[in-house]
Amino acid sequence: MDVVTMSTVSPVSTGNAETANSKRREMFMTQPSTTTINQQQAICVRKAYKIYGSKKNPNCVLEGLNMTVPKGSIYGLLGSSGCGKTTLLSCIVGRRRLNSGDIWVLGGRPGSPGSGVPGPRIGYMPQELALYGEFTMAETLIYFGLIAGMSRAAIADRTEFLLKLLNLPYGSKFVKTLSGGQQRRVSLATALLQEPELLILDEPTVGVDPVLRQNIWDHLVNITKNGNTTVIITTHYIDECSQAHLIGLLRGGKMLAEEAPELLRQQHNATSLEEVFLKLAVKQNMGKRRRSSIAQDVMNQISATAITNPAFDNSAEISGEFGDNISMASATKDHTTSVVDSTASQTVARDSRSSFCQNILVLSKHHLHALMWKNFLWMMRNVGAMTFIIGLPVMQIILFCYAIGHDPVGLKIAVSNHEMSNEMIFQQSCPIIAGCNHTMLSCRYLGMLIQNKSMNVKYLNSDEEAIEEVRRGRAWGVLTFSKNYSMALVERIENGRYADNITIENSNLDVQLDMSNQQISTLLYRDLQYSFFDFVENILADCDLNPRLGRVPVNWNDPIYGFLNPNFTDFAAPGVILTIIFFLSVAMTSGAMLIERNAGMLERCLVAGITGVEILVSQVVTQFMVMLSQCTFVLLVSFYFFELTVVGNIWLVVALCVLSGLCGMSFGFVIACAVDTERTATYVAMGSFLPIVMLCGIIWPIEGMYPLLQYLTVFLPLTKPTESLRSILQRGWGLLNPVVYHGFLSISAWVAVFLISTIFLLRFKKG
Numbered sequence: 001m002d003v004v005t006m007s008t009v010s011p012v013s014t015g016n017a018e019t020a021n022s023k024r025r026e027m028f029m030t031q032p033s034t035t036t037i038n039q040q041q042a043i044c045v046r047k048a049y050k051i052y053g054s055k056k057n058p059n060c061v062l063e064g065l066n067m068t069v070p071k072g073s074i075y076g077l078l079g080s081s082g083c084g085k086t087t088l089l090s091c092i093v094g095r096r097r098l099n100s101g102d103i104w105v106l107g108g109r110p111g112s113p114g115s116g117v118p119g120p121r122i123g124y125m126p127q128e129l130a131l132y133g134e135f136t137m138a139e140t141l142i143y144f145g146l147i148a149g150m151s152r153a154a155i156a157d158r159t160e161f162l163l164k165l166l167n168l169p170y171g172s173k174f175v176k177t178l179s180g181g182q183q184r185r186v187s188l189a190t191a192l193l194q195e196p197e198l199l200i201l202d203e204p205t206v207g208v209d210p211v212l213r214q215n216i217w218d219h220l221v222n223i224t225k226n227g228n229t230t231v232i233i234t235t236h237y238i239d240e241c242s243q244a245h246l247i248g249l250l251r252g253g254k255m256l257a258e259e260a261p262e263l264l265r266q267q268h269n270a271t272s273l274e275e276v277f278l279k280l281a282v283k284q285n286m287g288k289r290r291r292s293s294i295a296q297d298v299m300n301q302i303s304a305t306a307i308t309n310p311a312f313d314n315s316a317e318i319s320g321e322f323g324d325n326i327s328m329a330s331a332t333k334d335h336t337t338s339v340v341d342s343t344a345s346q347t348v349a350r351d352s353r354s355s356f357c358q359n360i361l362v363l364s365k366h367h368l369h370a371l372m373w374k375n376f377l378w379m380m381r382n383v384g385a386m387t388f389i390i391g392l393p394v395m396q397i398i399l400f401c402y403a404i405g406h407d408p409v410g411l412k413i414a415v416s417n418h419e420m421s422n423e424m425i426f427q428q429s430c431p432i433i434a435g436c437n438h439t440m441l442s443c444r445y446l447g448m449l450i451q452n453k454s455m456n457v458k459y460l461n462s463d464e465e466a467i468e469e470v471r472r473g474r475a476w477g478v479l480t481f482s483k484n485y486s487m488a489l490v491e492r493i494e495n496g497r498y499a500d501n502i503t504i505e506n507s508n509l510d511v512q513l514d515m516s517n518q519q520i521s522t523l524l525y526r527d528l529q530y531s532f533f534d535f536v537e538n539i540l541a542d543c544d545l546n547p548r549l550g551r552v553p554v555n556w557n558d559p560i561y562g563f564l565n566p567n568f569t570d571f572a573a574p575g576v577i578l579t580i581i582f583f584l585s586v587a588m589t590s591g592a593m594l595i596e597r598n599a600g601m602l603e604r605c606l607v608a609g610i611t612g613v614e615i616l617v618s619q620v621v622t623q624f625m626v627m628l629s630q631c632t633f634v635l636l637v638s639f640y641f642f643e644l645t646v647v648g649n650i651w652l653v654v655a656l657c658v659l660s661g662l663c664g665m666s667f668g669f670v671i672a673c674a675v676d677t678e679r680t681a682t683y684v685a686m687g688s689f690l691p692i693v694m695l696c697g698i699i700w701p702i703e704g705m706y707p708l709l710q711y712l713t714v715f716l717p718l719t720k721p722t723e724s725l726r727s728i729l730q731r732g733w734g735l736l737n738p739v740v741y742h743g744f745l746s747i748s749a750w751v752a753v754f755l756i757s758t759i760f761l762l763r764f765k766k767g
Helices: 017-029 085-092 137-147 152-165 180-192 210-223 238-243 261-267 273-284 293-300 333-354 356-360 365-381 383-403 422-427 441-453 463-471 485-498 501-506 518-542 568-598 601-607 612-641 650-674 678-695 707-713 719-731 738-764
Strands: 041-051 060-070 074-078 100-105 122-125 198-202 230-235 246-251 254-259 317-319 325-327 411-417 455-459 477-481 510-513
Touching: 060 230, 060 246, 060 254, 074 085, 074 238, 085 100, 085 198, 085 230, 122 180, 122 601, 137 152, 137 180, 137 365, 152 180, 180 198, 180 210, 198 210, 210 230, 210 238, 230 238, 238 273, 246 261, 246 273, 254 261, 254 273, 261 273, 365 383, 365 612, 383 568, 383 612, 411 441, 411 463, 411 518, 441 455, 441 485, 441 518, 463 477, 485 501, 510 518, 568 601, 568 612, 568 650, 568 678, 568 719, 601 612, 612 650, 612 738, 650 678, 650 719, 650 738, 678 707, 719 738
Parallel strands: 074 230, 074 246, 122 198, 198 230, 411 455, 411 477
Antiparallel strands: 041 060, 041 100, 246 254, 317 325, 477 510
């Protein structure tokens, strides 16, 4: 099917329908073949074919659709909800692609270099509000004016004019405080701001009172009188388009007719456009095997003159909603097709040559200025949210430093000491005798255990009572001393290898622990032994003997890196710091972009000419400032308030943390571009959190994992950086060490991967 092109003509609303129609055909036939599309029409669509989802999906949104919009006219695109109006507009503004067919907008293909589409040549009002409620009306217009490259003075003049024109209150009033009708008018003012060549309004009158609806139509008629502005307006209120110069009746993704309203009523012998649409819809379904009696009665009313519309001539066919066919071609279309092809190719070639320099300049200064101005203004208007975002990582690192890595204190131990009398047990008092005295050595050991390791000891009368205390969960272990423990221990030390078995048995300290908690049982196992070594050395020192006689014959020198008694806080802190910064950046950036996209603002900005790269750069700059504040506070609290171990260069620590935040921001951009809702983004972020925490060596050494997982951890974003930061903090290694610079290289590579993925998603994922 070939497209019917049309010259710039005034709307025909009076006179004989056949005469007016013949004049239009005559103008079309005599049109010079050298006239370009840009001089003839604002929009030319031919054989538009669009499919949602995969190619296997049989539900076509647009199929075999032809459409022509003359310059300086109001084109009413009419149809019920779901018939493809919004989809067609998305294709016109360059936000969706056709599977086949051609679209020419203002003399060029949408999205082609130099076409201005998307860009300032188009004013776009979407169905949704697509405005920031936290901004005032004046600030909203300033933002879109800056995008269009307007000066502040020009924006102020246009703002004053539009507020008066649309009967809006003072410009300092916030958008969220306006009524629904006022908000719709602000959205319309945004589309009218830069006086675009092409104004696209997607159902602007939905939910608007009749008086305001008529005022909007009066203004549209007024701005098209000079022929410099073309308007496309979609609606499912058919009869309100009687003031349009040309209307297209769209049903099921197919154009039923494209003509002046009065001509359509006369051609189809109808009193209203709604009746015309009904007749054309029934005609579209003529091929059905079964037809209701109501549809048959309507068809009987269609006169022979109703089939004279060029949309129902000759060869080409389009399928109806029920699989029926209607001819939609005319005998004069072949000639026009050649005109369109030749002139369009000349226009594209000229645009390509003239816009070579624009292709080099990927970023626009006034676009970046507008985007960053908007981002910082949004932050200023949401002080509470920004305070929470900046303060949340500080709260988390404080909780970590207070809650994780400290040795448990106050652990309860049940003691069955047969050296103590019943009175001592009743009073819960075990006498400690200092000096070189060999009596009640069990009490001396328990005293050191309580003093040095902060344990709570409970004395019981029998071994069974002590064991029952552990079984009931009231104690973590049982210590049992024999009745002659002190004498047997002294005899064992003095006799050495000559001590008999009974002496050795009585000098033993029997220990039974609750091993259900690995951390606590391991700590008790360590402290009971260390306290006993200290106890023996103390006795030898009091008796003027060399304390080294009581030590294990292993000399533990000062460690090369770290401390002789390391703590879990220093081990986990590097990974925890990087994880906090990383995932809070993920939540911050993905949430900000999803809110903007789901509110319609992102789509509106893209139609206004903002590119995906510009959006990404502006978000990186503004969110980077927030992330830098988060990093600063986290590092100050960690290393200056809680005094975590820092042996290496603190600036390397800062750089690695900033890169971690940047990587999290980039990952957040990918999530925001890949998913559609905040809920899905939350699921993705939560689903990635646990694998990263468990597999990146944050809470457990990589060397202790299953061998296959050890290879997998190499490809995760925080594995190498965590080891790098740990080496900087506790080993003092510099950037020249392979472990350190591998961490920097790894996280930098992930930043690049995420940013490139975001650009591709912004570029190719439409809507």
